[in-house]
Amino acid sequence: MPDIDAELQKAVAKLNIGSYSRHVFLCTGPSCCAPEEGQAAWESLKSELKKAGLTEGQQACFRTKVGCLRICCHGPTMVVYPEGTWYHGMTADRIPLFVREHLLANQPREEWIFARNPLD
Numbered sequence: 001m002p003d004i005d006a007e008l009q010k011a012v013a014k015l016n017i018g019s020y021s022r023h024v025f026l027c028t029g030p031s032c033c034a035p036e037e038g039q040a041a042w043e044s045l046k047s048e049l050k051k052a053g054l055t056e057g058q059q060a061c062f063r064t065k066v067g068c069l070r071i072c073c074h075g076p077t078m079v080v081y082p083e084g085t086w087y088h089g090m091t092a093d094r095i096p097l098f099v100r101e102h103l104l105a106n107q108p109r110e111e112w113i114f115a116r117n118p119l120d
Contacts, residue, residue: 022062
């Protein structure tokens with residue numbers, strides 16, 4: 001049986017867990033949007049985070065693709081923590097502006113937000 005502690009520590013180190021300032025969860029459907037639309041948004045998010053230099057460093061943002069955030073309409077649905085900002089309609093074409101404005105400039109796109117649930 002493998003050493004679970006060593007295995008976990010290796011995964012933590014590889015992903016830089018503990019060094020992120022934000023965590024973005026993106027629902028890729030199929031209930032809130034077509035899976036193809038969700039996957040395109042996911043690919044855009046990965047690309048834009050990398051282009052913006054948000055994959056490591058002080059402003060690093062972790063990303064997680066999820067199958068359901070339980071808001072099964074107007075997707076793709078996204079939530080950003082720790083501020084707990086919930087976005088609707090986060091299609092691939094919206095992702096670059098989201099990254100520039102919310103993640104880099106700390107200016108959330110109010111017209112795309114439908115709820116807030118900050119974690120203090």
